[in-house]
Amino acid sequence: MKLSDNMIGAALMVASMAAYTVNDTLMKTLAGTVPLFQVIFLRGVLTTAAVAVIAWRMGAFSKRVSRRDSGAIALRVIGEVAGTYFFLTALYHMPLANVTAILQSLPLAITLVAALVLREPVGWKRITAVLAGFIGILMIVRPGAEGFNIYALYGLAAVGCITLRDLATRRLSRETSSMLVTFATSVTVMTVFGIASATGEWATLTGADWLTIVCAAILIVGGYLTSIMVVRVGEISFTAPFRYTAILWALLLGWLVFGDWPAPMVLVGAGIVVASGIFTLYREARLGRQKRPAPVLRPR
Numbered sequence: 001m002k003l004s005d006n007m008i009g010a011a012l013m014v015a016s017m018a019a020y021t022v023n024d025t026l027m028k029t030l031a032g033t034v035p036l037f038q039v040i041f042l043r044g045v046l047t048t049a050a051v052a053v054i055a056w057r058m059g060a061f062s063k064r065v066s067r068r069d070s071g072a073i074a075l076r077v078i079g080e081v082a083g084t085y086f087f088l089t090a091l092y093h094m095p096l097a098n099v100t101a102i103l104q105s106l107p108l109a110i111t112l113v114a115a116l117v118l119r120e121p122v123g124w125k126r127i128t129a130v131l132a133g134f135i136g137i138l139m140i141v142r143p144g145a146e147g148f149n150i151y152a153l154y155g156l157a158a159v160g161c162i163t164l165r166d167l168a169t170r171r172l173s174r175e176t177s178s179m180l181v182t183f184a185t186s187v188t189v190m191t192v193f194g195i196a197s198a199t200g201e202w203a204t205l206t207g208a209d210w211l212t213i214v215c216a217a218i219l220i221v222g223g224y225l226t227s228i229m230v231v232r233v234g235e236i237s238f239t240a241p242f243r244y245t246a247i248l249w250a251l252l253l254g255w256l257v258f259g260d261w262p263a264p265m266v267l268v269g270a271g272i273v274v275a276s277g278i279f280t281l282y283r284e285a286r287l288g289r290q291k292r293p294a295p296v297l298r299p300r
Contacts, residue, residue, distance in 0.1 A: 009234025012226045013242035019223035021100065021249035024091055025257055026216040031092040034209060037197035040084060044190030046217035051179065051186050054225075060177040072171040073181055077188045079165030084189055087158035093151040095260040100250035101140050101270035102155035104243075107277045108133040109163045111284070118167070126283050133276030139269030178228060240281045244274045 030039050055061060065073065090099050108130045115122035141152040172181065205213075230239055247270055254260040262270070 004234070006234040006238045009230050009239035010242045012230045012233060013239045014245050016223050016226040016230060017243055017246040018249050019219045019226065021096075021246050021253060023216045023219040023223065024100070024250075025096060025253045026212050026219070027088060028091050028096060029257065030209065030212060034203045034205065035197065035200055036088055036092060037193050037200065038202050039213065040088065040193040041190060041197045042213050043217045043220070044186060044193060046214060047220050048183070048186040048190050050217065050221045051183050054221075055177070055179040055183045058177070058179050060180040060183065063175070063177045063180060065176055065180070066173065069172050069176045072168045073176075073184055075168035076165050076172075076181065077185050079161045079163075079168060080185050081189055081192050083158045083161035083165060084193075086154045086161060090151045090154035090158060094149055094155065095262065096254035096258065097247065097250040097260065097262050097270075098140060098149075098152070098266055099155050100246055101262075101266065101273060102137060102152065103159060103162075104247060104270070104273050104277060105133055105137050105159055106162055106166070107280055108273070109159050110166055111280050113163055113167060123283070126280050129276040129279045129283070133273050133280075136269040136272030136276065139272065140266050142265065182224065241278045244277065247274065 027039060027043075087099070087103065090102075111122060111126055112130050114120040115127070137156070141156065142148050169181075203209075233239075251262070254262075
């Protein structure tokens with residue numbers, strides 16, 4: 001039986017979230033044995049090499065970048081570097097599912113910032129969903145509670161940085177190659193954390209450590225490529241909610257690999273975040289269809 005475009009898109013989204021979450025799991029297994037900056041740098045070297053080959057094969061290096069897009073790329077890179085640091089620091093010190101659940105507030109944060117800063121029209125229904133979602137985040141973070149983890153604030157900082165990254169990405173023109181932007185981002189992440197890792201001691205890596213880092217790099221590239229393929233197959237309103245399967249992957253892997261299972265309050269908060277995010281994505285997609293025709297995405 002031939003799958004519809006929507007089903008293929010949904011499968012790609014699930015695969016993308018699985019790749020990212022397994023990468024996070026592999027990175028977390030190195031906590032306490034390999035310094036964070038060293039891990040990010042070594043993974044960055046491998047990721048940059050792979051992205052460079054893909055970008056070269058797609059002819060991305062032959063394309064020019066306008067001055068306006070250069071500024072947006074710079075903002076995107078800043079958000080990516082800071083977001084990588086905050087997210088992985090939180091990941092090193094918190095249960096996988098908790099950090100993943102906090103990160104799922106990203107669509108809500110983007111909607112809120114777009115309304116407050118960019119003055120994009122946002123109706124009361126989406127604002128209500130955003131506020132409900134942030135109540136769910138408070139249930140996960142639990143400020144002032146006995147189970148509060150200071151690194152939850154790092155997770156929230158990561159959401160803020162990734163929001164900056166994604167809003168900067170929105171400002172890029174269609175003429176700018178996605179792979180060229182990815183290469184510039186990967187090179188910067190590699191360079192910044194390479195310099196940072198030089199200021200501290202390096203751990204001697206075992207064969208298992210190297211295998212973990214190589215697999216993490218492969219999964220990062222695979223996650224990125226499948227996320228690109230998603231927007232070229234099926235309707236965004238159908239495929240986007242499947243991004244929340246990341247929480248299911250995180251729950252499963254956190255339990256199997258680390259023996260972690262979130263407290264009931266965290267699970268309820270995560271459910272509120274997911275429900276709010278799905279509603280927000282649905283409303284944005286529905287209003288987008290009413291206001292403008294669907295864009296035609298072209299390979300770059």
